Amino acid sequence: MLDLKTQIIAQLNLQDLKPEDIANDQPLFVEGLGLDSIDALELIVLLQQSYKIKLSNADDGPKVFRSVRTMAEYITAHQAQNV
Amino acid sequence: MYIRATGNISPQKTFGHPPFLSEPVEYSGNRLACIEPDYKGLIDAKLIRRMSRIIRMGVAAAMECLQEAGVTKPDAIVTGTAYGCMEDTGLFLTRMVEFNEELLTPTAFIQSTHNTIGAQIGLLLQCNNYNNAFVHRGFSFESALLDGMMLLKEKEATNVLVGAIDEITNISHAILNRMGLYKQGQVSNGELFKTIGIGTKGTIAGEGASFFLLANEPSATDYAKLEGLKTFYKPQGIEEIEAHISSFLAAQSIGLDEIDLIITGKNGDAKSDEIFAQLQHRIFSRSNLVNYKNLCGEYPTATAFALWLAANIIKSETMPTVLEYTGPKEKPIKRILIYDHYQSVHHSLLLISAC
Structure with missing residues (x-):
């Protein structure tokens, strides 16, 4: 999850944040890190570029991108499927 | 304005x-x-x-x-x-x-x-x-x-x-x-x-x-008055450039002898600066000239830096030594003409004066 946090910080250019500043279950959008819809697109690209995972169902977005933990679980589940 | x-x-x-x-x-x-x-x-x-x-x-x-x-x-x-x-x-x-x-x-x-x-x-x-x-x-x-x-x-x-x-x-x-x-x-x-x-x-x-x-209304803290602006594209030669300068000044009802300072866009490129060199020997021969692109470099919107420079010269009533101004030091600079061109294609004239 530390790597994922580092990737999120780099992808979204969250200059003042360090990986340890982001809690595993902290909401990423609105009241948490305060990300918005453009960031959501950046995160979708991050999943595709770094993990070769394509978010096939847009309705899954809010669930997958709720926190770093939910993202990590989604990545782990899909990587297992791809093996 | x-x-x-x-x-x-x-x-x-x-x-x-x-x-x-x-x-x-x-x-x-x-x-x-x-x-x-x-x-x-x-x-x-x-x-x-x-x-x-x-x-x-x-x-x-x-x-x-x-x-x-x-x-x-x-x-x-x-x-x-x-x-x-x-x-x-x-x-x-x-x-x-x-x-x-x-x-x-x-x-x-x-x-x-x-x-x-x-x-x-x-x-x-x-x-x-x-x-x-x-x-x-x-x-x-x-x-x-x-x-x-x-x-x-x-x-x-x-x-x-x-x-x-x-x-x-x-x-x-x-x-x-x-x-x-x-x-x-x-x-x-x-x-x-x-x-x-x-x-x-x-x-x-x-x-x-x-x-x-x-x-469009004056205030006590204005830098300068913006009198006029003219652009001209790909002039055929020095005579055409001079004609544009003369008509611009005529439209403002002033002559070159009423300009206290001319800021030119000389940039160090031999071909580009040839225009300024010719003008300096012709209609600008009796004018006080300074260059500015040693301060900001050359880029397509560098004239904005020249306008900032001119506005500050007028407001502060000082001539920074870096500009290597050779005109009379005691004479206040009340009216400045900026003549610039980008790659000899895009030419512009700007006139500002003290409020």
């Missing part, structure tokens, strides 16, 4: 209204980079992360200008840029190549458009008024300025924020350098018009973000 306030980020110490060019900055190499302020106190941290360097410079210069004018919502925001947001453009194009035209990140694309800076200023101010961006190569700033002047003249606005923004990035510098625009070998901006600059090809790359708050 009047120049009420200015904001300028340039390769010199100009941001935050420090003493007027009292400490000129010297650079070695053919590229002058802007001296940037700490943006944290100027722009919301949440917004900064998406802004590339040129967007931050433009927004910060605009904010400084508005702050000085005491204006929170201008009636219009008009920007001029030739290159636009090059860094984001370069990033987007590089990713297109790297990722085989797939998986492109949206931010660089969204922020790469030429109207991004004007739009960001509007968003920051929550200003829904007239907002326009001009992308007319070497006329970009002049077109923005003309638009602002017309808005004021036609009473569509009482104040207008007009600015010019252009950046040089590693990619654009490499490309323009390869095209032969810049000097090779040992170069220094301080020596541009001296030994190394004379008779050689190329200039030095520059960049900048200059903003002006124009108003």
Whole structure:
């Protein structure tokens, strides 16, 4: 999850944040890190570029991108499927 | 119309209204980079992360200008840029190549458009008024300025924020350098018009973000009065250039002998400077001339730096020593003509005077 946090910080250019500043279950959008819809697109690209995972169902977005933990679980589940 | 306030980020110490060019900055190499302020106190941290360097410079210069004018919502925001947001453009194009035209990140694309800076200023101010961006190569700033002047003249606005923004990035510098625009070998901006600059090809790359708050009513703190602007494209020869200058001055009902100072866009390139050399021996032979591109470098909207310079000379009633002014020191400078051209194609004349 530390790597994922580092990737999120780099992808979204969250200059003042360090990986340890982001809690595993902290909401990423609105009241948490305060990300918005453009960031959501950046995160979708991050999943595709770094993990070769394509978010096939847009309705899954809010669930997958709720926190770093939910993202990590989604990545782990899909990587297992791809093996 | 009047120049009420200015904001300028340039390769010199100009941001935050420090003493007027009292400490000129010297650079070695053919590229002058802007001296940037700490943006944290100027722009919301949440917004900064998406802004590339040129967007931050433009927004910060605009904010400084508005702050000085005491204006929170201008009636219009008009920007001029030739290159636009090059860094984001370069990033987007590089990713297109790297990722085989797939998986492109949206931010660089969204922020790469030429109207991004004007739009960001509007968003920051929550200003829904007239907002326009001009992308007319070497006329970009002049077109923005003309638009602002017309808005004021036609009473569509009482104040207008007009600015010019252009950046040089590693990619654009490499490309323009390869095209032969810049000097090779040992170069220094301080020596541009001296030994190394004379008779050689190329200039030095520059960049900048200059903003002006124009108003149609005078105030006690105005910098200067903006009297007129004229552009002309690809003149056939020196006679045509002289005719444009004469007709411009005639339209303002003044003669060259009534101009206290002429700021010219000499940039060190032998071919480009030939025009200024000829004028200096012809109609400018009795005029006081200074050059400015040793301070900011050459870029398509450099005339905005010249306007900032002229406005500050008039307001401060001082001539920075770095300009190597040879005219009579005791004579106050009340009227300045700026004559500039970009690559001998886009020519412009600007006239400002003391209020």
